[in-house]
């Protein structure tokens with residue numbers, strides 16, 4: 001691609017950047033010595049030729065010829081100086097125009113008068129004096145001009161103005177000569193002063209020549225050097241006149257010859273500075289411009305961007321190879337055509353419109369567009385800059401276009417946005433984006449008076465799944481949950497992952513009244529619950545997961561984002577507290593519940609310290625209703641609230657970690673009781689079951705702690721049974737098995753509590769060193785009424801038998817339940833039918849080994 005140098009992008013005028021030109025090397029022919037030699041040769045050869053040809057007076061006609069040559073050279077000096085190439089030189093050149101204009105005119109008139117008089121009768125009376133007058137002024141003008149030049153004086157303005165000044169001065173000189181010549185001139189001309197004056201002029205010229213020479217050396221100025229030579233030649237001429245006089249066969253030709261040489265050098269200096277050097281510089285600049293153009297063309301060709309140049313009519317002037325690929329034709333088939341010849345009419349119209357906009361506004365137009373390459377079908381996103389081009393007069397003459405492929409940049413920007421605002425695992429909006437959208441949605445609700453809802457979602461027991469099956473499975477579940485959540489709401493609603501297993505659904509544009517909006521939100525929450533209750537396909541198997549949802553509505557009153565999130569979180573907490581896999585709406589009572597919860601926690605800490613926690617015992621009997629042992633169940637005798645059941649504080653104790661000291665207290669109480677029982681033969685065979693929460697079981701040093709308690713109380717490990725729940729199976733199963741095995745090796749027994757309600761895995765069940773499973777009371781309760789519960793109970797019993805495990809049925813309240821259980825092979829029972837949990841004093845009185853236990857008054 002080559003760019004026409006006449007076209008330049010339209011831009012604000014800026015300071016021209018000057019690149020220094022290389023100094024012009026002076027050719028030998030330009031040396032002043034060559035000029036001097038040439039002039040001398042001419043002056044010698046001319047009379048010689050004359051002599052050889054005619055044999056007449058060698059000097060005849062030479063003088064006027066030399067004078068004429070000097071005059072012509074003087075005129076040439078004036079003419080060249082009239083208009084210099086470089087403006088800044090003009091002021092100095094004007095000095096030459098004025099000075100040598102006067103000198104040339106006076107010399108011409110002098111020569112004309114002198115030589116006309118020699119051949120004809122005198123034209124004017126006293127023309128010899130006038131001729132001398134004119135010649136004298138010419139010499140004075142030459143000396144003054146060379147002095148001014150040496151002093152580097154300048155005369156600002158146009159050259160022709162100074163030519164006019166020269167003419168005026170000449171006219172004045174001529175005018176003065178037409179009357180009687182001034183007396184002083186006549187005196188000088190007619191006296192011996194003539195020669196000393198010539199010597200004085202010579203001296204002045206020598207000084208000027210010296211100054212010029214110095215200046216030439218200091219500034220490395222060839223022009224000044226040649227001028228110094230010229231001045232020196234003038235000085236020699238004056239010395240000749242001063243030493244030998246004006247007349248004489250040697251003096252006159254010599255003086256004239258030296259003047260010719262001086263003028264030749266003067267002309268050389270002026271020509272060199274005014275024409276030859278500027279011209280050489282222009283040539284140099286042109287060649288550099290061509291070089292730079294070709295370099296620019298190479299750069300443009302190598303650019304990965306599309307580059308094209310069009311004229312004002314949209315006709316292509318030049319394109320680069322990338323543009324050739326875009327159009328699918330070589331440059332020579334593009335140049336001279338417009339977009340309508342090269343692309344589809346719709347695209348051509350679009351291109352043309354943008355060209356015109358750029359040209360009309362005279363500003364670069366930047367926009368993005370999708371372009372498809374004709375050559376290979378590549379399609380990408382391009383950033384196009386169309387810059388109007390102006391000529392030297394500022395007229396817009398076309399458009400320079402550069403289209404940069406920003407497809408990758410766009411993709412990267414999108415990726416950055418995705419990472420910043422979207423969750424990498426699920427692809428859902430992340431917390432940041434949700435908060436932003438919620439903020440906007442709150443504002444929109446205020447404007448539209450419609451309500452919105454925020455649904456805080458937490459997967460139940462996700463942590464257990466993550467710990468058990470590994471993070472990969474956990475991630476798979478989260479991704480599937482995200483997909484189901486998105487599928488359950490409208491496209492306009494937002495489903496975000498808030499972090500971990502927390503999701504948030506934001507419903508917008510619900511009904512304006514609270515009741516309808518609540519119903520709408522409830523409906524969505526139910527839908528989400530139903531959707532997530534379906535099994536998930538994980539690693540080839542099925543996994544069941546549930547979720548808890550906390551809902552709060554927004555838009556009715558202006559609440560902050562933080563306040564809304566807090567409300568939804570509180571509602572979620574309530575949903576969890578309500579047994580999970582359910583939804584709860586925020587209402588102000590929740591806050592009170594939360595306050596109560598934190599008060600309870602503080603009270604529990606104090607209660608532990610103040611020994612307010614008690615251990616009750618509930619009997620466990622065999623198939624003949626003989627006492628086998630008891631389950632230790634904790635109670636809290638609250639100073640204000642009275643007796644509190646474990647269901648009201650065990651979950652809190654688990655969450656806060658208070659379960660550890662609490663569990664230890666129950667364990668040591670049970671061990672102490674075992675030791676007491678061991679003292680009596682009737683009770684020595686009884687065992688005590690102690691509930692151990694998952695957190696307690698997994699605490700470091702749990703095994704050692706149990707063994708320590710047994711040992712320190714002197715209790716028989718074989719009489720202690722630890723009741724674990726199925727949630728333990730979701731944790732690190734190998735660690736669970738290892739801990740159980742250690743305790744088992746010491747004689748401690750294990751029961752699996754609440755069997756059938758959790759995440760039982762038969763394969764794990766087989767691996768656990770269990771002694772007993774306890775059928776959850778929820779199955780026993782309806783065992784006679786609900787065939788499903790009956791079937792479950794039967795299955796558990798059969799399973800236990802096949803695994804050689806004892807079974808204890810919990811919550812046996814009626815003889816009917818007992819009969820059913822007995823009928824199907826159950827051998828252990830626990831329930832109000834045999835006794836409620838009671839303090840040991842009561843237990844000891846009510847339950848004696850071998851004696852059929854009597855139902856107790858609760859709790």
Ligand SMILES: Nc1nc2c(ncn2[C@@H]2O[C@H](COP(=O)(O)O[C@H]3[C@@H](O)[C@H](n4cnc5c(=O)[nH]c(N)nc54)O[C@@H]3COP(=O)(O)O)[C@@H](O)[C@H]2O)c(=O)[nH]1
Pocket residue numbers: 618631632633634645646647650663666691692693753754774777810811812813830831832833837
């Ligand atoms: N980690 C610990 N958990 C403990 C401890 N003490 C108790 N608990 C757990 O608290 C839950 C509630 O216990 P509680 O209120 O004591 O209820 C027990 C019995 O009173 C109740 N039960 C027994 N028979 C009947 C019956 O016939 N009907 C009926 N409605 N309820 C009955 O069952 C609870 C015993 O259940 P389980 O432990 O599953 O055998 C409870 O989950 C306890 O585990 C403790 O010290 N640590």
